[in-house]
Amino acid sequence: MTITHLNYKIIVLEAIKRQIIVINPNDYSTNILIEDKSGTPDGLVFNPNDQLLYWTNMGADYDAWDGYIQHCTLDGKDRGITVKMGETHTPKQIQLDHRTNTLYWCDREGMKIERCHIETGKVEFLLDTHEMYLDEDNKNRHCVGIALDILNNRIFWTMKGPPKGGTGRLLCAPFDFKDKQAVIDPSQINVVYDHLPEPIDLEIDYKNDYLYWSDRGAEPDGNSLNRLQLSTLSKKEVVIRGFDETIGFTVDADHQLAFVADKMGHVYQADLQTKEKKVIFTSENGGFTGLIKVSDKS
Template structure:
């Protein structure tokens, strides 16, 4: 069956549909709200997060002058064919929505960066629950960005990117359920799998392999990486760099069947990266899309 990518354009906020393999771009939703970042899909709907409107310092250019600490992010949904969007988590009920994923059975999971937490909600908007909450004192080191879930093993994975280009990023793991008698703020099953990464962003789990984008400083940053999942209590192996040279790598989608990974960046590129053990092995990475607007979240969709 033909596949497509759904991609988020940050400014102005839109949901885009990118045909594969030709890279034709169509707009699915003209107004996705302020600063959309994470996107997921199931047969019933397309879901995405928004970071909300930042406070802007006119004297500081770029991202450094944008303060997203106000609680005005949200989680939203629209029909796969477009139409009128609806709020699952209304703006103000969370801080900064980042990567979003689904378990395929009616539950959405996402990272809240300035909220320093991982949360979930039902696809009908009920059951809003925090799974991980880092203390306010952790500051930027406690900010969560990427998220992936492993339903079969009952695990949750997430990134904490640390300071920009700071080399202090981490990838962590915990159970999908909070241990009995514990809380999102105080749970004993959290493992740090990788540390001292340049600046890890979005995650994708494919079987026993974890993929992630990193927008940190080269040579290890602005890369697409993967590594096998470590067993309980073990640290992750040194990651394999599959591609580099991105311009602030963010979104990630992996198509194991075609042997391609797709990475979006803030320069408006979506690059296709052939996987070394897939049917496209040996081909060089190539730009599928080049747009004049920054892009964030990606996901694959059939049809």
Template sequence: MFDHLLVLDIVGGAVRRVDLDGALSTVVGDTGPAPDGIVHDPTTDRIFWTLMGPPSGRDFSARSGGLRSARTDGSDVTTVLPDGAITTGKQLAIADGHLYWSDREGGRITRARLDGSDVTDLVVRPRDPGTGAVDIHDQCVGIAVDTVSRHLYWTQKGPAKGDAGRIFRAGLDLSEGQTAENRTDIETLWSDLPEPIDLWLDDASSTLFWTDRGAPPFGNTLNSAPVPAVGESGVEPTVLAKEFAEAIGLAVDAHAGVAYVTALDGTVRAVPIRPDAPPERVVAAVSGSAFTGIVGVAS
């Protein structure tokens, strides 16, 4: 079960600790520009986070994202991948001694070892041959990794409030003869979603959870659905909670039966995912902050 939460404050450029009773403190005071995805590695007791980098005009299309790490007490902040190694670092996952992340404007899914070595693209979406840009429908945001079935899941949110979001699945490893640009095993599991953002996979129940920041009634929600069998599409998702102010980050404590969701209004909300779990509540609300990634740290 989670002992406390660590959330990224994109306005303050900080990692905040949120205790389950709502107490708040700062763990890292300078994350770098626009932090978005965060994970905890219990074997080293370190946290890792992605950076979107500073915006270039009205977007994050400039290649200025990176990846950093620190101890859970905020000490020993190190650069795993330098700024400019990623275009726009989004959700981050950890599995089998590797970091996996979505690169939104980069249109790709990438992994590397915890020390930043062996950087490998797993999925690369097409670019416009004229501009070199990735179409907004192909920008990758959320990510989840299943090391048992060896599958990778990710979201492509599409335009803001556009009802063109999708969730995909592919093998966790490139098979012989395949490249990240020309994979033949990509499945579209859900389409025409409002604007799916972060993903969470519960292996025990074979359930996918995701946040959505699209337009109501199905946007700005927390959703769940069973993982479909290979070759099948996903069933209609269940809306577990709604009326978030731009839902982003997601951490699921399956043992407690609670999902924690962050939003850009600086809130962290606890949502029951089982009938026996405590009722929905606001864990923290921090005026002037905007929370993106979240991770639970177990006791």
């Protein structure tokens, strides 16, 4: 496939240097949108309704309730706080239901799935995982990645387990996004896959009927980009291997491309057909977390 021009930009969080960086996927030029001073940024999402980027910050102490969520314009000039520090613990990947302007995210050490409306910033707890898997390692209750399957009224999330532990899980549960009082019913949770190396972020590709996830666990199946068939929740496949602490990613379904970020400071472009990948940006002594694409029309 010949690609003449990609009509979007890649936006990635630099967790160690606390930056938001914009990458042009056509020539790989970059510019720093935001430089922060504290905490650890992790997940981000763009809201086309208000033209704002929203990103989570895990705070400075992962054992303390000092997480928060910020927002800014695409030029980085106007910034604000959506969820105040201490209203969430260690927020990770974040998603948006653009129909209701509601943010959804996983709270790792807080052991919860949470949401808030962007206008109020009031945090609602949808699921508390403290009482799950009590006979296992504490980290098996840590929620990390999240995906909103709005077309099929369900939420997917990952519980990564301890580093290189091989006890990660991909789960889903039915969820009524239109119900303002809805919560996740623990009795309705389905473990789609378990004994995964260390699953992290999630993304849905409706066009090709895939649910993708990154995995930063041990090889041979960790440090990878994975997918399964969304409609059947089957046909699990390790798509591309050989990353270095894989975290954030985004999929371009039209051009069969993926952009992947890892904790060791690399952003890759990968061909989902040939399975070839190349580094398009490196942060020396840095590390990347969340990554999304935003249309140039935004």
